[in-house]
Amino acid sequence: MSYRYITLNVADQVATLTLNRPEVHNAFDDVMIGELLDAFDTIEQHQDCRMVVLASTGRNFSAGADLGWMRSMADKNYDENIADAKQLAQLMERLDQLSKPTLALVQGAAFGGAVGLAACCDIVLAEERSSFCLSEVKIGLIPAVISPYVMRAMGTRQARRYMLTAERFAAPEALQMGLVHEIVSDFDSALERYRDTLLSNSPAAVTAAKQLIADLDQQPIDAPHQRLTIERIAEIRVSSEGQEGLSAFLEKRSPNWKKDSQ
Structure with a gap:
């Protein structure tokens, strides 16, 4: 399918999803x-895809919601705004719950909902010049549907400050808070490094690990959740990739999911 505002390319087991509206700083609309x-x-349906890269064209990652789109929402009634917000919430949820590892490349500015996109990714790389802002309160709105993901990524204490002040914060601050995992000088070499690392791991185990993280996140460490962790490790140990991984380790060879073993 051809797209108007994004591009999707799948090659060498990596899906690269690129926001492509540089003329409006990759602002998103419906x-x-x-x-x-x-x-x-x-x-999700692409069997050869094992990793997802979220990138963008132009100087900035994304300005968040398109102003023209938001302006049109002001002319719609409550029910229409509910439907619109549901679509944005679905976007965040789907990105957050993708079964494949996701990596965001944040260049320049990430404002408003774009912070939510980053927070929904498993790994976030930024440039030294990158900056972030939860800017919604400046225009009388709130970062509502992105808030669970942002608060989880940067912590409630920091979110309380930046969601209320709409201050712009730089990549080193985002790194310290946990929103960003690494500041890099070259996206290409960093991406190659993460690609080699992620694709050397068991595909089934990576997917199972993502699901385990989602199931345990913010949950109390009680008997039911301990039981869940016990069951999950038992399931992966007896799976075909679990057996292959253990056998390969003991036999000092590469597992069959690694390219160099084929």
């Missing part, structure tokens, strides 16, 4: 959200 949701479905 069209882009619909295209991203469609792309997520395509990625």
